[in-house]
Amino acid sequence: MVAFSNGYLVDNLTEALKIRSEFEVTPYAGGTDLMVEAKDDAVYLFLNKIPELRRIYSDDEYIRIGAACTYTEIFENTLTPQILKDSIDYLAAPAIRNMGTAGGNICNASPKADTALIFYVADAKLRICSASGERILPIEDFYVGRGKTVLQRDELLVEILVPKFGLEHYYYKKVGARQALAISRVAFAGLFSTENGIITRFAMAFGSVADTILRFRDLEALFVGKTMTEAKSLRDDLIAKYDQAIVPIRGRVSADYRKSVCMNLLEDFLNQNGI
Amino acid sequence: MNDLIHFTLNGEKVTSDRSANERLLDVLREDFKLTGVKCGCKEGECGACSVLLDGVLANSCMVAMGSIEGSEVVTIEGYSETKRFQALSDAYAQTSAVQCGFCIPGMVLACEALLAKNPNPTDAEIRKGISGNLCRCTGYNAIVEAVKIAAREGKGLW
Numbered sequence: 001m002v003a004f005s006n007g008y009l010v011d012n013l014t015e016a017l018k019i020r021s022e023f024e025v026t027p028y029a030g031g032t033d034l035m036v037e038a039k040d041d042a043v044y045l046f047l048n049k050i051p052e053l054r055r056i057y058s059d060d061e062y063i064r065i066g067a068a069c070t071y072t073e074i075f076e077n078t079l080t081p082q083i084l085k086d087s088i089d090y091l092a093a094p095a096i097r098n099m100g101t102a103g104g105n106i107c108n109a110s111p112k113a114d115t116a117l118i119f120y121v122a123d124a125k126l127r128i129c130s131a132s133g134e135r136i137l138p139i140e141d142f143y144v145g146r147g148k149t150v151l152q153r154d155e156l157l158v159e160i161l162v163p164k165f166g167l168e169h170y171y172y173k174k175v176g177a178r179q180a181l182a183i184s185r186v187a188f189a190g191l192f193s194t195e196n197g198i199i200t201r202f203a204m205a206f207g208s209v210a211d212t213i214l215r216f217r218d219l220e221a222l223f224v225g226k227t228m229t230e231a232k233s234l235r236d237d238l239i240a241k242y243d244q245a246i247v248p249i250r251g252r253v254s255a256d257y258r259k260s261v262c263m264n265l266l267e268d269f270l271n272q273n274g275i
Numbered sequence: 276m277n278d279l280i281h282f283t284l285n286g287e288k289v290t291s292d293r294s295a296n297e298r299l300l301d302v303l304r305e306d307f308k309l310t311g312v313k314c315g316c317k318e319g320e321c322g323a324c325s326v327l328l329d330g331v332l333a334n335s336c337m338v339a340m341g342s343i344e345g346s347e348v349v350t351i352e353g354y355s356e357t358k359r360f361q362a363l364s365d366a367y368a369q370t371s372a373v374q375c376g377f378c379i380p381g382m383v384l385a386c387e388a389l390l391a392k393n394p395n396p397t398d399a400e401i402r403k404g405i406s407g408n409l410c411r412c413t414g415y416n417a418i419v420e421a422v423k424i425a426a427r428e429g430k431g432l433w
């Protein structure tokens with residue numbers, strides 16, 4: 001371990017968790033969110049040189065992405081699903097992609113976070129560790145509100161577990177102000193699969209409309225297990241239900257606008273899948 | 276007693292006694308007098324502060340000193356000693372790709388990072404490669420042209 005003034009650098013996870021439990025520190029992965037409003041009194045725990053947080057590998061069920069892997073590393077890895085690559089391709093510019101990490105994107109807890117949106121729709125799970133143990137939870141359960149998560153002050157996000165299967169048929173659109181460096185105005189991700197004419201997977205996530213990324217499993221369930229014909233007859237009803245469910249941040253004109261874009265993207269997603 | 280921060284800067288081993296939360300940009304400009312590293316925004320938006328950090332393009336305003344312990348930093352001052360720089364510099368001159376010059380150190384390093392990965396980039400790939408580097412003067416066309424010339428005339432360098 002190296003102890004600087006205002007920062008600790010370690011080269012293994014065990015030590016990082018020990019420091020996290022003993023001191024009041026801010027985890028620092030790529031710094032691309034933290035450094036925008038860098039505080040003079042911040043004490044950082046640097047995660048960027050911890051091998052356990054920088055590997056990508058797969059087991060039977062999941063692609064496991066280390067929380068401190070940079071966007072560039074994820075993009076260039078052959079295990080990475082295409083939907084995640086697409087979101088990275090539209091994210092910021094090379095220098096930010098070289099430093100920014102998926103773990104930072106998730107932990108920053110912004111509803112605009114582009115890769116977090118993909119992890120949402122993909123049913124990803126988060127592996128969170130502390131010196132005394134670990135827990136794995138669905139990404140939806142990680143967020144409490146804008147910038148707020150259930151991460152405890154002695155915990156670190158260690159890995160993102162992305163299911164290996166069912167991500168092939170996807171829809172991803174980011175409608176932003178500028179091509180590069182566009183913090184997403186509106187982003188939408190959808191997954192759709194059928195087997196023998198029956199819908200087996202139907203999932204949608206909406207970024208940048210509310211305080212957190214949105215996903216409505218109860219509404220998705222209306223389509224799962226249905227035939228295409230049944231889904232078509234339920235289409236209008238489904239759209240009406242989403243229109244009700246998505247409540248944009250109150251009092252912001254831009255939020256209303258973003259909601260209409262979301263609804264248009266939802267319809268386009270249904271159209272493209274023949275519903 | 277706090278530890279010093281050790282890193283390699285333009286090929287030389289150096290140390291810094293700055294706080295781990297300070298910006299690499301400020302340390303390069305103020306302590307090492309490497310003023311080719313420009314400050315345009317301190318928000319990661321303009322790319323004027325670009326350096327090569329362990330071989331990849333990074334905005335030095337977004338890098339806290341503690342994160343670079345043991346790392347290698349190359350600024351435009353170090354890069355300008357290389358043959359690759361000469362090829363890019365000649366190409367920039369041919370297309371008059373430099374006006375006020377403020378963006379150029381960062382821009383050149385972005386071009387280096389691009390060519391190192393992709394020695395024969397298309398127009399679209401070049402524009403993507405420099406998309407984080409803002410230039411208020413040239414409108415980018417001359418820069419894109421220069422990268423193509425450098426790739427051609429500097430064949431074998433990348």
Ligand SMILES: Cc1cc2nc3c(=O)[nH]c(=O)nc-3n(C[C@H](O)[C@H](O)[C@H](O)COP(=O)(O)OP(=O)(O)OC[C@H]3O[C@@H](n4cnc5c(N)ncnc54)[C@H](O)[C@@H]3O)c2cc1C
Nearest residue numbers: 029030031032033034092100101104105107113114157319
């Ligand atoms: C110019 C610019 C453009 C950008 N464009 C986009 C964009 O298009 N889309 C987008 O989604 N984002 C964008 N961002 C935001 C940012 O780059 C991303 O959110 C990035 O993923 C943050 O990762 P990081 O490693 O840099 O985070 P850091 O700044 O290191 O950390 C962010 C937060 O997460 C916490 N944290 C990090 N890692 C862990 C961990 N393992 N365990 C616990 N807590 C942790 C930190 O304490 C901090 O609170 C942009 C930023 C800039 C400066």
Ligand code: FES
Nearest residue numbers: 315316317322336
């Ligand atoms: S000063 Fe670093 S990106 Fe503008």
Ligand code: FES
Nearest residue numbers: 376378410411412
């Ligand atoms: S030449 Fe002036 S900003 Fe690029």
